[in-house]
Amino acid sequence: MPYGVQCLKEIGTIYNIPLYFEEFDFSSVAYYKDHGDMLPNDWKATLSKFDAIYFGAVGMPDEVPDEVSLWGSLLKFRREFDQYINLRPCRLIAGVKSPLAGREPGDIDFWIVRENTEGEYSSIGGKMFEGTEREIVMQETVMTRFGVDRVLKYAFELAQSRPRKRLTSATKSNGISTTMPWWDSRVREMAKNYPDVHVDKYHIDILTAHFVQRPNIFDVVVGSNLFGDILSDLGPACTGTIGIAPSGNINPEGKFPSLFEPVHGSAPDIAGKGIANPVGMIWAGQMLLHHFGHTEAAATLLKAMENVLGRSDPEVLTADMGGKGTTKIIGEAIINEIKGFRQ
Ligand code: NAD
Ligand code: IPM
Ligand code: MN
Numbered sequence: 001m002p003y004g005v006q007c008l009k010e011i012g013t014i015y016n017i018p019l020y021f022e023e024f025d026f027s028s029v030a031y032y033k034d035h036g037d038m039l040p041n042d043w044k045a046t047l048s049k050f051d052a053i054y055f056g057a058v059g060m061p062d063e064v065p066d067e068v069s070l071w072g073s074l075l076k077f078r079r080e081f082d083q084y085i086n087l088r089p090c091r092l093i094a095g096v097k098s099p100l101a102g103r104e105p106g107d108i109d110f111w112i113v114r115e116n117t118e119g120e121y122s123s124i125g126g127k128m129f130e131g132t133e134r135e136i137v138m139q140e141t142v143m144t145r146f147g148v149d150r151v152l153k154y155a156f157e158l159a160q161s162r163p164r165k166r167l168t169s170a171t172k173s174n175g176i177s178t179t180m181p182w183w184d185s186r187v188r189e190m191a192k193n194y195p196d197v198h199v200d201k202y203h204i205d206i207l208t209a210h211f212v213q214r215p216n217i218f219d220v221v222v223g224s225n226l227f228g229d230i231l232s233d234l235g236p237a238c239t240g241t242i243g244i245a246p247s248g249n250i251n252p253e254g255k256f257p258s259l260f261e262p263v264h265g266s267a268p269d270i271a272g273k274g275i276a277n278p279v280g281m282i283w284a285g286q287m288l289l290h291h292f293g294h295t296e297a298a299a300t301l302l303k304a305m306e307n308v309l310g311r312s313d314p315e316v317l318t319a320d321m322g323g324k325g326t327t328k329i330i331g332e333a334i335i336n337e338i339k340g341f342r343q
Contacts (some may be wrong), residue, residue: 001281003331007304010298010338011289011300030060038073055074056131058074058263075121077081079117081258089112090109090235092107093105093244093306108235118225121140124139124140144261154252164198165198167197172227202229242280243262243277263280274321278331280306303341
């Protein structure tokens with residue numbers, strides 16, 4: 001996070017973008033420990049004043065149950081700020097090695113558009129006969145025409161704006177026999193408005209196989225909340241590491257702040273060691289700039305990041321990218337690269 005903020009500040013200086021930051025330590029440890037909750041009661045009013053939230057991952061599963069920390073913060077933001085688009089790029093960047101044999105930059109370059117406020121992540125359900133042999137647990141998948149159509153529209157428009165104009169829909173209409181055939185029918189319906197977009201669909205099981213074996217066929221992939229979640233760890237893993245992957249949780253209407261964060265979590269297994277890859281966080285800052293129309297500034301930040309990664313220096317790349325660099329080494333390298341763009 002500190003390197004992400006620093007990158008934004010450097011870019012802001014070059015492009016004269018008046019960025020104003022305020023920090024809130026709403027973390028599982030700091031805030032939860034003292035308050036027994038992830039956020040203060042007035043969080044919505046407080047955060048609504050901002051244009052964007054730049055979010056560091058939460059989660060300390062040994063101290064706070066994940067469903068408490070995530071439903072108490074990130075998932076709450078997504079829902080209550082109606083960030084119904086979760087936009088996640090998968091791009092193989094020069095200098096970062098793909099675990100897939102023979103894949104070069106250009107071979108993997110697509111977007112995942114994930115439905116972000118409903119679907120499998122619903123709070124409808126519950127438990128009965130708890131603790132008995134007849135225990136029942138249920139959690140309903142909830143899809144609404146309003147919710148599905150708006151994410152499909154966004155995905156079709158994104159596909160239409162790209163040279164290849166391809167949209168892939170993630171389905172499972174063979175097994176999930178109510179929601180998924182209906183999802184497919186909404187895709188068919190929406191496709192009528194975009195005759196120039198080439199649409200295909202794959203069941204989620206074979207789709208994961210294609211991500212590994214034929215990642216080059218994808219351009220824009222749209223999926224439900226859970227399918228999009230799974231695909232957006234697999235996709236970046238195919239580009240080398242989830243440590244570089246960014247994510248925009250977007251309220252396209254701008255009625256509420258959008259939230260930009262890395263795809264990865266709090267990585268408790270390496271926390272405090274100073275070796276976390278900051279690129280996902282930095283790239284999320286790039287998405288933030290782009291979202292607000294600072295396209296040139298965003299392009300410069302991307303270039304700085306790509307230049308550093310492109311050198312493929314093992315002293316700079318972090319361990320998840322096969323190097324022995326630290327967060328500080330690569331973070332500072334990207335900041336220095338940005339400084340090099342000053343006139
Ligand atoms: P994770 O993404 O935190 O970690 C998975 C693996 O990837 C770990 O081995 C980790 O060391 C590695 N990794 C992740 N980010 C990295 C980075 N920047 N550099 C190098 N390696 C990195 O996923 P998890 O282990 O499933 O979850 C850990 C905690 O984070 C849980 O509490 C989970 O709920 C939470 N989580 C939070 C978010 C979020 O706040 N956005 C997202 C995912 C998971
Ligand atoms: C993500 C994360 C979250 C999700 C978790 C932490 C609730 O995995 O942003 O991809 O499932 O959406
Ligand atoms: Mn995830």
